[in-house]
Amino acid sequence: MAEAKPAKRKPVFIKVDQLQLGTNGHTLTMKVVSLEMVFAQVRKMRIVECLVEDETDTIVFTSRNQQVDLIKPGTTVILCNVKIEIFKGSSMTLAVDK
DSSP states (O other), X not given: OOOOOOOOOOOOBOOGGGOOTTOEEEEEEEEEEEEEEEEEETTTXXXXXXXEEOXXXXXXXXXXXXXXXXXXXXXXXXXXXXXXXXXXXXXXEEXXXX
């Protein structure tokens, strides 16, 4: 007998000012302000730090691999299943969980 998959929960959109360190599973609508290539290795890994904003604040989003192709300055993106990390001991950053 096949097991039934649990129903997916409906996304709850939150704002940057509601984020708390160490939490995950968030969904945010963000505007991309700027990009900075951090690391690039041919055909293996690419990491870009993006400054993104909403109406409440700005924050750094770390995009990896295929995500890099989708992020362009001036575009609005919906980030799903986001986790909040600490960067260099002092500032929060966003990253998408798998």
